Amino acid sequence: MKIREIPFLAMGGEYGQDDLEAVINVVTQAIGPKGNFFPLPEENDFQDAIAEHEGAEKAIVVNSCGTALDCCMMALDIKPGDEVITTPLTFVCTAGTAVAQGARIVFADIDPVTMNLSPEAVRARITEKTKAIIPVHFTGLVCDLDGFDKITEETGIPVIYDAAHAIGAKSNGQPIGGRGLASCYSFQSNKNMTCLGEGGAITTNDLDFAEKVRQLKTFGYVYGGPSLRVVDIGFNYRMTKVQCAVGLTQLAKLGQLIVKRQNLMLALSEALHDTHEIILPYGHGPGHASHIYVIRLNTDEVRFTTPEFVSHLKNTYKVFTGKHYPAVWTWEAFQKLGYTSEGCPIAEKACEQVVTLPVFASTTMDDIEYIAWAVKATIQDLQ
Ligand SMILES: Cc1ncc(COP(=O)(O)O)c(C=O)c1O
Structure with a gap:
């Protein structure tokens, strides 16, 4: 592509x-x-x-x-x-x-699926x-x-x-x-x-x-x-x-915008469903506000890190991503107050695996196809 x-x-x-x-x-x-x-x-x-x-x-x-x-x-x-x-x-x-x-x-701690x-x-x-x-x-x-x-x-x-x-x-x-x-x-x-x-x-x-x-x-x-x-x-x-x-x-058109987002995110999940190196987000579709599309890199299955994945996707395929979120305890302000990951192993791992793919109301189905292709290509390049 x-x-x-x-x-x-x-x-x-x-x-x-x-x-x-x-x-x-x-x-x-x-x-x-x-x-x-x-x-x-x-x-x-x-x-x-x-x-x-x-x-x-x-x-x-x-x-x-x-x-x-x-x-x-x-x-x-x-x-x-x-x-x-x-x-x-x-x-x-x-x-x-x-x-x-x-x-x-x-x-x-969080639920590992949702x-x-x-x-x-x-x-x-x-x-x-x-x-x-x-x-x-x-x-x-x-x-x-x-x-x-x-x-x-x-x-x-x-x-x-x-x-x-x-x-x-x-x-x-x-x-x-x-x-x-x-x-x-x-x-x-x-x-x-x-x-x-x-x-x-x-x-x-x-x-x-x-x-x-x-x-x-x-x-x-x-x-x-x-x-x-x-x-x-x-x-x-x-x-x-x-x-x-x-x-x-804005409220008057919110319903339409959410359906648009749901459809885009469902299409991305469909395009990525056989990519076992990543864990797809749960529950996009009716009821979900589909605000952001957050995948997790299956770090147990791949030989590269989440930052390596993110920078390859950006530098080679020009797909920019977000991170929702670093664990709250990792912020300096919370470190100073002595907060740690204690008791939250699932969240700790998830926070190291999360990558937010760029899907918005203005995204097109062509963009979705490109993002899915770039994610797969990145995994293939790095494996
Ligand atoms: C989960 C969550 N809570 C609270 C906020 C804060 O919202 P605001 O920027 O309106 O204060 C945000 C903003 O991004 C958020 O993502």
């Missing part, structure tokens, strides 16, 4: 005329004598649309998934002396959010200090929701889902935003839908928790009484009006 470049794009969603018109509309209104950029009413409309889309009673929009997780940790009063359990195979802020409140993060946090492994790590569990719907594949519900039923420990990858994912045909105590979403620029660079949301069925989170994201304000009250120390984690308006146009 003729060599061509397949970049690893920083853009997840697709922008079009609809998004442009939403921006122009907000700016046009702001030009008028009463114009301003205070988020209402777009914020309320976007929140209602997310709650409905994700099957939750309430959605609160914030400026990132990181701040969504922070609000949840603060609303749960996570503090020094507490423990919060999560997966090591995640973006740094899933773990950092509890550490930022002075708590200790405890890593539990690569999601294993409820059984979590159970083994629960102590009387455990105050929350943060599973991640890794790549957009829904976690074992029933397994985590059971833990909450038995122990009372709340579950906050990191759903950064998973807007639009479904479990048995149902949206997932009402599961656990809350779910935290990201609309940052590489996600399946984006809000001009940054954005996030918290969904929940617990109206008291929703109100607490809403206060935390807006200076601790309570509205509606005879006068404005400030009941807690809060912050300004609001999204802008322009971002909320674009969030609405």
Whole structure:
């Protein structure tokens, strides 16, 4: 095949005329004598649309998934002396959010097939200090929701889902935003839908928790009484009006974009199904949000390392890849705090094997064919 470049794009969603018109509309209104950029009413409309889309009673929009997780940790009063359990195979802020409140993060191992946090492994790590569990719907594949519900039923420990990858994912045909105590979403620029660079949301069925989170994201304000009250120390984690308006146009086309991604990822799995040197991702297809396509190099079967595979694919075949993720404990900040791989051998191995192939909503079937060919050729060259 003729060599061509397949970049690893920083853009997840697709922008079009609809998004442009939403921006122009907000700016046009702001030009008028009463114009301003205070988020209402777009914020309320976007929140209602997310709650409905994700099957939750309430959605609160914030400026990132990181701040969504922070609000949840603060609303749960996570503090020094507490423990919060999560997966090591995640973006740094899933773990950092509890550490930022002075708590200790405890890593539990992942399921070897789905690569999601294993409820059984979590159970083994629960102590009387455990105050929350943060599973991640890794790549957009829904976690074992029933397994985590059971833990909450038995122990009372709340579950906050990191759903950064998973807007639009479904479990048995149902949206997932009402599961656990809350779910935290990201609309940052590489996600399946984006809000001009940054954005996030918290969904929940617990109206008291929703109100607490809403206060935390807006200076601790309570509205509606005879006068404005400030009941807690809060912050300004609001999204802008322009971002909320674009969030609405993005959400309207999300379903189509996910199906496009699912089809591309299914086609890649089909093209690679007989390549035993790699472990294909589990579960792409209906229900999966298909945010990223993460293979594992079967390091037990090949004579080369993951970095060698990645650099050959790039240097010889111009296919650029990502890494989701290095294990959280390998980051300097976590090393300094004494975190290790202890108790997580499956995640430790997976983090050394993962390679994210460049599949996005804008990828074509020709690109898929080329990527599959380049992966196979790389393995053949290096074996
Ligand atoms: C699993 C996971 N959690 C949280 C985040 C943070 O999202 P944001 O950039 O919106 O803060 C990301 C972002 O990439 C992520 O991948």
